Amino acid sequence: MKLRWTSRELHPRHVFRISRARRREVRNVFVHIEHAGVTGYGEASPNAFYDETWERVGEKLEAARDWLETLELSTSADIERAWQEAWHWLAPSRAAQCAVDVALWDWLARREEKTVAELVWGKAPVAVETFCTIGLSTPEELEEKLDELEGFPRIKIKSDAAASMETVRRVRARSEALIAVDANCAWSDHDLPVLAKGFARFGVDFIEQPLPVEEDDALPAECALPIFADESCVTEADVERVAERFDGFNIKLVKCGGITPARRMVRRGRALGRKLMVGCMLESSVLIAAGAAIAQGTDYADLDGAWLLADDPFTGWIFERGVLRPPSATGLGVAPRFYLRDHAPGG
Numbered sequence: 351m352k353l354r355w356t357s358r359e360l361h362p363r364h365v366f367r368i369s370r371a372r373r374r375e376v377r378n379v380f381v382h383i384e385h386a387g388v389t390g391y392g393e394a395s396p397n398a399f400y401d402e403t404w405e406r407v408g409e410k411l412e413a414a415r416d417w418l419e420t421l422e423l424s425t426s427a428d429i430e431r432a433w434q435e436a437w438h439w440l441a442p443s444r445a446a447q448c449a450v451d452v453a454l455w456d457w458l459a460r461r462e463e464k465t466v467a468e469l470v471w472g473k474a475p476v477a478v479e480t481f482c483t484i485g486l487s488t489p490e491e492l493e494e495k496l497d498e499l500e501g502f503p504r505i506k507i508k509s510d511a512a513a514s515m516e517t518v519r520r521v522r523a524r525s526e527a528l529i530a531v532d533a534n535c536a537w538s539d540h541d542l543p544v545l546a547k548g549f550a551r552f553g554v555d556f557i558e559q560p561l562p563v564e565e566d567d568a569l570p571a572e573c574a575l576p577i578f579a580d581e582s583c584v585t586e587a588d589v590e591r592v593a594e595r596f597d598g599f600n601i602k603l604v605k606c607g608g609i610t611p612a613r614r615m616v617r618r619g620r621a622l623g624r625k626l627m628v629g630c631m632l633e634s635s636v637l638i639a640a641g642a643a644i645a646q647g648t649d650y651a652d653l654d655g656a657w658l659l660a661d662d663p664f665t666g667w668i669f670e671r672g673v674l675r676p677p678s679a680t681g682l683g684v685a686p687r688f689y690l691r692d693h694a695p696g697g
Contacts (some may be wrong), residue, residue: 351418354382355411355449357404363660364491376632377404380663381411383418383453390457391664391684393636394445394656395604401447402604410446414439418450418593420599426469429454433610438686444585444607451608452640453684460681467643467676470613475676478645479496481506481530481652482672492517496524504528506558506583511536515548522552527672530650532558535581535675538565546574556625557602565574569595578627589618598625600652601644601659604633609640616647630655635666639682642667642674663687 361375381392396402415438422434425442433451459466467475481504484495499505505527507517513533521529522563531549537560546557559580561568566582576597582594582597585606592599601615612628618628628641633655643653656662657669666684667674677683 351383351385351421351423352413353411353418354384355408356380357408357661360662361660362658364485364495364658367380378634379407379449380634381449381453382383383450383457384635385457388459388461390453390455391636391686392449392451392453392456392608393634394443394449394642395631395633397631398447399471399581399602400444400605401444407446407449410440410443410591411695414446414450423454423458426455426458429458430610431462433608445604445608448604448637450638451609451610452603455640456681457641457686460531463501463680465643465647465676465680466609466682467646469570470609470643471646473646475643475646477676478642478651478653478667478674479503480645480654480672480674481650482522482654482657483508483652485519485531486510486586489596492520496521499525499527499672504650506532507546509533509536511539513537513540515552516555517611518549518552529554530558530578533560534579535559535562536559538560538659542577543570543573550574556598564596566588566592571688575651576625580627580660586615586618589615589622593619593622593624596624598627598649600629601648602629602631603637603640603644606671609644612644613647616644620647625649627652629653630635633656634659634662635664636682638674639666639684642676643682645674656671 357379359377379394394407416598455606456468459469483506485508524656556576558578563582579596579599599636626643627650628648630650635656638653640654664684
């Protein structure tokens with residue numbers, strides 16, 4: 351299989367703020383794997399919080415180039431095997447592993463003239479309602495975002511150390527959407543059960559990652575709202591531990607290493623009786639399509655990453671007012687909007 355890859359700077363339509371960072375741009379890595387006239391696409395959205403950079407992803411992809419040229423795929427079981435083998439060259443970058451894994455699923459599905467969802471779950475994909483995120487905002491920015499989100503079915507609100515309920519109050523006054531609140535680890539100085547009762551009065555559905563990872567043991571045994579893990583659940587090795595403390599967990603393909611482990615996380619989470627969500631970073635339609643395939647097996651989806659971008663370089667699942675609808679194409683259903691310049695081998 352012939353590997354090609356490129357990195358590209360992407361820009362959100364609005365400055366994106368969470369409790370620990372603000373983003374005016376990201377630089378993602380795009381992978382093309384070609385064999386027998388079929389091309390599969392993959393993507394990595396490296397995040398410094400997990401010690402990932404686009405440069406490191408590129409280095410690891412180059413390390414795996416010769417191995418990929420010897421790879422042969424016929425079934426999804428072959429992708430499971432390839433996922434394990436690839437780690438020898440791609441470690442410690444789960445982002446690089448994700449990009450390769452997604453491209454392999456896309457390639458095999460296209461060759462079989464099926465969708466990735468059909469390969470993963472054995473059934474055709476259906477539309478997915480996604481949370482659309484309101485980052486930390488000024489009052490003026492919030493009004494603009496609420497105008498944009500009018501009629502959307504699900505809204506996620508980012509919170510910070512202030513844990514203010516004002517944004518939730520204003521959203522609820524204008525929207526009947528299902529609401530989640532994501533603290534991104536920022537609420538160490540607050541009484542979580544008291545906060546949860548307050549947010550519950552506004553009809554919030556759940557709270558995501560209220561405390562830093564190292565404070566998981568401080569989570570209350572009882573709370574007025576379900577608590578989901580995000581930063582506390584990085585790879586499938588974390589599932590058993592978070593299931594003991596959290597009511598649910600967020601699966602992000604770029605954190606866990608792609609579609610292959612994400613499917614296993616869904617199955618294990620179901621067996622443990624936990625609620626499940628598939629999430630994203632700021633990502634193009636490639637990773638959003640991969641996430642939408644996994645979302646066929648989860649309770650929630652937070653897959654607005656491409657919708658938040660001003661310059662998505664791919665087409666894919668069709669976003670209609672908070673609902674992702676599957677395209678008719680095979681594989682992931684994605685296609686590049688324009689030529690993406692590739693890095694030469696070693697470059």
